[in-house]
Amino acid sequence: xxxxxxxxxxxQGVVIASQMLGYAFFKDGQYPQCYSVFGGERRGAPLASFLxxxxxxxxxKCEIKHSDEIICFDDSLLDPEIIxxxxxxxxxxxxNTRKGAExxxxxxxxxxxxxxxxxxxxEAGVAPFFNTVMVGAYAGFTGLxxxxxxxxxxxxxxxxxxxxxxxxxxxxxxxxxxxxxxxxHA
Numbered sequence: 001x002x003x004x005x006x007x008x009x010x011x012q013g014v015v016i017a018s019q020m021l022g023y024a025f026f027k028d029g030q031y032p033q034c035y036s037v038f039g040g041e042r043r044g045a046p047l048a049s050f051l052x053x054x055x056x057x058x059x060x061k062c063e064i065k066h067s068d069e070i071i072c073f074d075d076s077l078l079d080p081e082i083i084x085x086x087x088x089x090x091x092x093x094x095x096n097t098r099k100g101a102e103x104x105x106x107x108x109x110x111x112x113x114x115x116x117x118x119x120x121x122x123e124a125g126v127a128p129f130f131n132t133v134m135v136g137a138y139a140g141f142t143g144l145x146x147x148x149x150x151x152x153x154x155x156x157x158x159x160x161x162x163x164x165x166x167x168x169x170x171x172x173x174x175x176x177x178x179x180x181x182x183x184x185h186a
């Protein structure tokens with residue numbers, strides 16, 4: 001079973017991104033389980049969403065405390081100590097940032113993906129929203145779910161401009177920068 005945590009801020013589309021990714025996994029024949037943790041927070045307040053994916057039905061109904069992968073929509077939320085306490089050793093961390101991977105040397109023990117989600121969203125014409133960008137970047141970073149399933153999920157679930165959002169996901173899929181554990185970030 002794969003456990004994925006999403007970290008972002010209210011208004012960034014974190015919850016819908018986790019649902020889209022879960023639906024794309026479902027389209028690829030997997031069993032997803034998605035839930036979010038937030039209250040009546042205002043736009044910009046931190047929030048989390050979670051996704052489990054497996055080849056078999058998921059009966060587990062508890063909180064995810066140690067994720068296999070984390071998708072971070074806002075690099076200002078990154079705290080290396082918290083990442084180390086929540087991400088499995090050798091796990092994957094995808095970060096939306098304008099910085100390069102070299103800006104995160106304390107995270108070099110993890111497989112690190114970086115993407116400038118807002119820049120890609122602007123280029124694709126979907127800014128200020130970049131949740132579909134992060135879903136596409138995730139697929140490019142991990143190789144799953146398939147790009148076709150990502151685009152199909154976006155076409156069905158994007159509340160506005162699904163074609164442009166699918167294009168944004170495709171661009172992110174191609175442009176995510178990947179650093180393997182131990183790679184030199186210099």
